[in-house]
Amino acid sequence: MPGKRVVFLADCQSFYASVEKVANPQYKDQPVVVAGDPARRSGVILAACPIAKQYGVKTAERLGEALAKCPGLVVIKPRMQRYIDVSQLITDIFLRYTDMVEPYSIDEQFLDVTGSLHLFGSPEEMASLIQHRVMLETGIHTRIGISETKVLAKMACDNFAKKNESGIYTLLPSQLEETLWTLPIPQLFMAGSRMTAHFQMMGISTIGDLARTPLDKLKAMMRRRFGKNSDINAELYWRIANGIDNSPVTPGTHEAVPKSVGHMMTLPRDYALLEDIKVIVLELTELVCRRCRGIGYMGRTVSVSCMGADYDNMTGFSRQAKLLDPTHVTNQVYQAAMELLLKHWDGQPVRRIGVSLSGLVDDSVVQLDLFDPTRDRTMALERVTDQLKARYGEAVILRASSLTESGQAADRAAKIGGHYR
Numbered sequence: 001m002p003g004k005r006v007v008f009l010a011d012c013q014s015f016y017a018s019v020e021k022v023a024n025p026q027y028k029d030q031p032v033v034v035a036g037d038p039a040r041r042s043g044v045i046l047a048a049c050p051i052a053k054q055y056g057v058k059t060a061e062r063l064g065e066a067l068a069k070c071p072g073l074v075v076i077k078p079r080m081q082r083y084i085d086v087s088q089l090i091t092d093i094f095l096r097y098t099d100m101v102e103p104y105s106i107d108e109q110f111l112d113v114t115g116s117l118h119l120f121g122s123p124e125e126m127a128s129l130i131q132h133r134v135m136l137e138t139g140i141h142t143r144i145g146i147s148e149t150k151v152l153a154k155m156a157c158d159n160f161a162k163k164n165e166s167g168i169y170t171l172l173p174s175q176l177e178e179t180l181w182t183l184p185i186p187q188l189f190m191a192g193s194r195m196t197a198h199f200q201m202m203g204i205s206t207i208g209d210l211a212r213t214p215l216d217k218l219k220a221m222m223r224r225r226f227g228k229n230s231d232i233n234a235e236l237y238w239r240i241a242n243g244i245d246n247s248p249v250t251p252g253t254h255e256a257v258p259k260s261v262g263h264m265m266t267l268p269r270d271y272a273l274l275e276d277i278k279v280i281v282l283e284l285t286e287l288v289c290r291r292c293r294g295i296g297y298m299g300r301t302v303s304v305s306c307m308g309a310d311y312d313n314m315t316g317f318s319r320q321a322k323l324l325d326p327t328h329v330t331n332q333v334y335q336a337a338m339e340l341l342l343k344h345w346d347g348q349p350v351r352r353i354g355v356s357l358s359g360l361v362d363d364s365v366v367q368l369d370l371f372d373p374t375r376d377r378t379m380a381l382e383r384v385t386d387q388l389k390a391r392y393g394e395a396v397i398l399r400a401s402s403l404t405e406s407g408q409a410a411d412r413a414a415k416i417g418g419h420y421r
Contacts, residue, residue, distance in 0.1 A: 006123050006146065007249060008111040009153035010130065011162070012090065013141045015107035016047035019086050020076045022139035031055060032074045035063045046078055086138055093133050097126065102249045108157075110150055112249035127168045143167040149245035155180060155189050173243050180243070181208025189240055198225060211241035261299070262356025263287045265408060270309055270349035276406035277306075277350055281341060283402055284355040285334040290386055292357055296364070298326035299357025302333055304340040309351035316352075317344040326361045329378055333357065 012018065016034040021027055031052035036043015045066050048057045055070035067073055087106045094101045097120065100112035113126060120126035127144040134142050144167065145157025156171035159180070171179060186196045188207050202221050204210050210218070215238050222230040239245065263284045271277050281304070292299060301322050308315035319340050327333060337355050385397050401407060 004114075004148045005112060006114045006117055007148065007150055007153045008113060008123075008127060008130075009104070009145045009150070009157045010090075010094065010109050010111060010134075011143045011145075011157050012087075012107040012134075013143060013162075013167075014047050014049045014053075015087075015140070016078060016083055017049040017052070017076075018047075018140050019083055020079075021049060023082075024076075027074050030074050031057070031070050031072065032076060033057060033063075033066060034076050034078050035066070036078070086140070089138055090134055090140065090142075093137060094130065096133075097130055099251065100249045101251055104154075110153065110249045123170060124168055128166075131167060141167065144169075146170040147243070148173060149243055150247055150249065151189060151240050151245035152180075152243040155187075155243075158189070159183060159187050171243075176211070176243055177208065181206065181211055181241075183207050185210065188237070191237065191240075195237075201225075207241050210237060213238070258360070260303075260356050260358035260360070261288055261291050261295075261297075262303070262354060263291075264305070264352060264354035266352045267350070267408070270351055271353075271406065272349040273406075274345075277341065277345075277353065278338065279401045279404060279406045280353050280408065281337050281355060282330075282334050282399065283408060284353060285337055286330050286399070288355050288357055289328045289330045289333055289382070290389070292328035292360070293363070293383065293386055296362065297360040298328045298363045299323070299333070300326045300359030300361065301357065302336045302340070303354075303356045303358065304337045304344075305352075305354040306341070306345060306350045307352040308348050315346065315348040316350065317346070318354075319344050320358075322359075326359065326363075328357070328363060330382060331378070 017032050020034060021032055029051070031054075032049045033045050033052050034047045035045050043063050045057060045059050045061050045063060048059055048066070052066075052070060052073060055073075057066045057070055057073065063075065067075075083106060087103075091101060091103065091109060094109060094111055098111050098113045098116045100115070102110040104110055111130075113120075113123070117123065117126060120129055123146045127146060131142050131144065134140055143157055143161040143164075145153045145155070145161045146169065147153040147156050152171050152173065156169050160169035160171065161167055184206055185191060185199045185204055186193070188196070188210070191199070199205075199210065202225065204213065213221075215235060218238055219231045219234040222234040226233070265280060265284060267280065271280065301320050303318070303320035305318035306316040321336055321340055323332070323336055333355075388397055
């Protein structure tokens, strides 16, 4: 691809399951899945190795269904911290080949190798070298899609590299008509089951049908189906189908200062009592404020959202309020959050709660408050507790309310991304 960008999308095959097979070589030739709670035979499949997939086991299906298909299935409880550590090891390997590495998910990363390609041969040769190095150092097999844009590299990996024996595939814009465009519309990146159903009802059954539809016509078709505000989505899907993507591979994307900091928790049961809900709001507020303190920012606006368990008859609210002064002091944010809750909660049972701070400003300059002489002492105390938690874990210090039946902080401290470490 002379004169063009060369972009890789590297994907780790059955990542969680592969990590566990490397850690447990006795399972090398057995069907292995990583799932929620093997002891209770409950939860969903987070990852299935290729052998398990041969039995029809699929990611995101219930563990009971998977066991019915494959009674000899080896079920392993997830270890999220281990997967994060291995993902970082793989990132470090990629960085030996290019400094342009952008994580897309825990098991997928974009690499722009344009500037270093001359050191390693052709794109395919470089991809093979990377594959070999990752396998040698981690035992994980990677599949690599190659193209001139991120979106085409992603579709090259998902639709072709994963089905190749080599695990490598180059998808050039000049080859779209005889390759990508022949695929059914569900294979389009970012097109979920609902969207593909809408496309099919509009007479668009392949990616090529979408790509060849004039953009103005597609916008008109989508306006008739979704309303006048659908032009942006129409152009998005049309550009993806045509492989048009000007976005660069951006190292450090996930390290940038966010526009807001928030945490949302899905509760293990309906919370119907105000006293129980208050415990969760406090726990979430503490998480949000601790993260803000960690990145050195305070927030001007606090937001609270609540949602019931019945998604067909939605209950709840999402509201925000501006603070008099920016802060990341837990009790101050909690007071504002509770005012929002008391004002807008309709008394219906709650299953999901979220708290966030936005309007972030640098915390190196703090507004003095003549009416709160204890503020400096409170902030110093919170920083000490932050340091203790960073060193010894989230559960080293807990509020008394979190030790009640309604508290979730202790259980949450043992998890990463909702799964046990």
